Amino acid sequence: MSKHYIALAGNPNTGKSTLFNTLTGLRQHTGNWTGKTVLKAEGEYEHNGQTYVIVDLPGTYSLHSNSADEEVARDYILFENPEVTVVVLDATAMERNLNLALQVMEMTNKVVVCVNLMDEAQKKGIIVDEKKLAEVLGVPVVKISARNKTGLNKLLDTVEQMAAGNIPTKPYQIVYSKDIEEKIAALEPEVRELFGDAYPARWVALRLLDGDQSFLEALQQHHNQPKTKEVLVNGVSFSQ
CATH class of the missing domain: 3.40.50.300 (P-loop containing nucleotide triphosphate hydrolases)
Structure with missing residues (x-):
């Protein structure tokens, strides 16, 4: 079971x-x-x-x-x-x-x-x-x-x-300033290209913009399985 x-x-x-x-x-x-x-x-x-x-x-x-x-x-x-x-x-x-x-x-x-x-x-x-x-x-x-x-x-x-997947949800989304939202919109496609649907693209983009070093290190540790090529997202290097 x-x-x-x-x-x-x-x-x-x-x-x-x-x-x-x-x-x-x-x-x-x-x-x-x-x-x-x-x-x-x-x-x-x-x-x-x-x-x-x-x-x-x-x-x-x-x-x-x-x-x-x-x-x-x-x-x-x-x-x-x-x-x-x-x-x-x-x-x-x-x-x-x-x-x-x-x-x-x-x-x-x-x-x-x-x-x-x-x-x-x-x-x-x-x-x-x-x-x-x-x-x-x-x-x-x-x-x-x-x-x-x-x-x-x-x-x-x-x-x-x-x-069981029987409850549809639509979580409330915080809307940030126009400048931040524009930067999120620019970063999200890059995040999705690199990680697919593995992680929430909008949230990852926010952490990248915030320069959250601890999160970046954790993300690299979990994502960098055998390296093929390096990709830069907002100045941070990841393997793909």
Whole structure:
């Protein structure tokens, strides 16, 4: 029986680890990410006869290269290409948490937004309109309380349908300044020519424009399998 790989992303203190522990129980193990001192937690759960491997990514506020945690989370989503990335938000701090969700949606369209801590939100009189939020974001949104184990079946059903390719998505796309958008448009064809559909061309173009050295090194390491010819993209050399 094949296994489905799911990534769990989110800011620190969103209850992400509580959700991970609730789903996997004792069927989990920890170690370090290869070449990093960052803790790696991975576990399994079963749903409707299918086995899911869920990888609890380090809690981060962004997917840029400001820390080893951010690099690990970014590289897993980009290079391992999980079937679904579940982004866990704190229902009491939606505005702050949505920054990471938007960054993930620039990298992949296989996203489920999980609004956790709904029990705390209700105590504070906070109402989350998940249907409206899903309409705006262009991806499924599910409200849960991992601590109280409410909403979990709906979340697992949504993940199952997303992994099966049964949920069409159209993630909200951030529009940058005219100058940046023109540069992205110029770079995207070059990125696609070099990498095909292996990586999200728009997002890679953004990282190239940003001069993200850590990402560039990771990209070269993953892409430069036996070299044939060198290609320059925005001044960066890759093999093709």
